[in-house]
Amino acid sequence: SQQGEEDPQALSIQEGENATMNCSYKTSINNLQWYRQNSGRGLVHLILIRSNEREKHSGRLRVTLDTSKKSSSLLITASRAADTASYFCATVNSGYSTLTFGKGTMLLVSP
Amino acid sequence: GAGVSQSPRYKVTKRGQDVALRCDPISGHVSLYWYRQALGQGPEFLTYFNYEAQQDKSGLPNDRFSAERPEGSISTLTIQRTEQRDSAMYRCASSLLGLAGGAGELFFGEGSRLTVL
Numbered sequence: 001s002q003q004g005e006e007d008p009q010a011l012s013i014q015e016g017e018n019a020t021m022n023c024s025y026k027t028s029i030n031n032l033q034w035y036r037q038n039s040g041r042g043l044v045h046l047i048l049i050r051s052n053e054r055e056k057h058s059g060r061l062r063v064t065l066d067t068s069k070k071s072s073s074l075l076i077t078a079s080r081a082a083d084t085a086s087y088f089c090a091t092v093n094s095g096y097s098t099l100t101f102g103k104g105t106m107l108l109v110s111p
Numbered sequence: 112g113a114g115v116s117q118s119p120r121y122k123v124t125k126r127g128q129d130v131a132l133r134c135d136p137i138s139g140h141v142s143l144y145w146y147r148q149a150l151g152q153g154p155e156f157l158t159y160f161n162y163e164a165q166q167d168k169s170g171l172p173n174d175r176f177s178a179e180r181p182e183g184s185i186s187t188l189t190i191q192r193t194e195q196r197d198s199a200m201y202r203c204a205s206s207l208l209g210l211a212g213g214a215g216e217l218f219f220g221e222g223s224r225l226t227v228l
Contacts, residue, residue, distance in 0.1 A: 031215060042115075042202070043154065045216040088153050096211035097167055099144070101153035 006089060006105040014110055019076040021105040023089030024069075030092045032065055033099070034074050037086045046074075046087075079109045113137075115220035117203050123226045124193055132188045132223045136205030143186050144204040144217060145178055154202055160186060161209060193227045200224050 007022045023032070031050045035043040049056045049065045049072065056063045062075040076083055088104045116135040124130050136143050142161050146154035156170040162183040171177070175193075180186040190197055201224075204217035 030210075033216065035219075040200070040222075042219040042221045043204075043217075045218070048215055090153075092210045092215065096209065096215075098156055098159075099210055099217060100156060101146075103151075103153050 006087070006102045008105060009103070010106045010108070012108045012110065013079055015079060015081055017079055019079050019083070019107055019109070021074045021087050021107070023072045023074070023102055025091050026070065028094050030094050030096055032072050033090045033092070034063060035088045035090060037088065037104070043088065081109050081111050083107060084109045115203055115205050115218055117220040117223050119223055120221065121224050123228065125228050126194060128193055129189065129191045130193055130225060132201050132225070134186045134188070134203030134220060136184065136186070136203070137218055140205035140207050140218070142206040142209035143180055144206070145186070145188050146202045146204065148200045148202055148222070157188070190225075195227045198225055198227045
């Protein structure tokens with residue numbers, strides 16, 4: 001079963017614009033992670049935010065977490081064509097036993 | 112190795128045949144995970160190991176699916192009597208100390224694409 005639901009399913013923007021993707025989940029979590037996947041290749045870890053954190057930055061990435069609303073957002077600033085990929089949120093349950101992925105947001109950045 | 116290696120990259124088989132998919136994790140990684148990913152979907156958890164011990168196999172769809180990691184390194188996912196619905200990308204991931212330790216991130220391989228005719 002998949003815990004997270006990303007929104008939107010697909011997003012198309014121009015280079016230089018910001019891209020925001022949202023993720024909602026259902027059960028309590030220990031942490032939430034975002035992964036990127038290029039053209040069906042392997043997933044690459046982007047950033048992890050723990051349940052006691054509200055915001056985290058890494059380069060052009062900004063992640064927020066609202067545990068009261070069971071939601072997270074990923075912001076990519078000043079997007080580039082190379083950011084074109086699918087982005088998945090994934091949650092780690094309280095028992096640290098599983099990492100459950102959402103269905104993903106497909107981002108297209110046009111030059 | 113430098114990354115997680117999976118083989119074969121592509122496997123086409125006939126319905127009813129058994130298949131074995133191999134995963135070679137990053138050297139020294141304690142935890143190893145198997146996921147299945149359908150086109151346009153996120154990875155779906157199958158099973159995971161800490162060292163050689165299978166910790167959770169709740170995601171395996173039925174008893175035709177099994178996995179092992181006998182020496183705590185390489186793992187094999189075996190599907191017996193394959194069916195067309197088993198067609199998917201099977202992904203392996205490893206983690207240095209598991210989801211509870213260190214950075215808690217998974218490193219994924221490129222996957223094995225299984226097609227059952």
